[in-house]
Amino acid sequence: xxxEKESLSEFYSGTVTVGTSPVxxxxxxxxxxxxxxxxxSATPAGLVSIGVNAAKASAGFIVKYxxxxxxxxxxxxxxxWLVSTLMxxxxxxxxx
Numbered sequence: 001x002x003x004e005k006e007s008l009s010e011f012y013s014g015t016v017t018v019g020t021s022p023v024x025x026x027x028x029x030x031x032x033x034x035x036x037x038x039x040x041s042a043t044p045a046g047l048v049s050i051g052v053n054a055a056k057a058s059a060g061f062i063v064k065y066x067x068x069x070x071x072x073x074x075x076x077x078x079x080x081w082l083v084s085t086l087m088x089x090x091x092x093x094x095x096x
Contacts, residue, residue, distance in 0.1 A: 011096040012077070018048055018084040018091055022057040025093060030077040036095040038082075042066035046086030057081035065089070 016025050025036075040048045040063050050069065051060030060081075063069045074080060077095050 011094055013092070013094045015090055015092045016082065018046075018082045018089045019087045020084060022051070022054040022081045022083045024078055025080045025082060025091075026077050028078060030095065032075055032077060032095050034096050035071045035073040036077060036080065036093050037071055038063055038069040039092045040065050040067060041090040041092075044086045044089060046084040046089040048082055048084045048089060048091055051081050051083075052079055054081050057083040 012030060014026070016023065038048070038050065040046070042065055045065045047065065048063045049058055049060045050063065050072065051057035061069070061072075072080065077093075082091060
């Protein structure tokens, strides 16, 4: 079996401040080839839930403060919505 390295010509990164109401990571469309990784700030110590729309964000995949999500395979960054248990939780992301 031959395993080849894959190199992406570009990636995107940014931050979003999340509160107790669902917010999109980014409102504008940003097509992706692979997906996105999210890292929740250590302070404030909130939990962030990730969903594919505003209604599903509060019951989505949980990322604990100070932790990084697994790779979320998504074809457009604007499909992801976030909500936190606390106000002013900063989430950084890298997408490719």
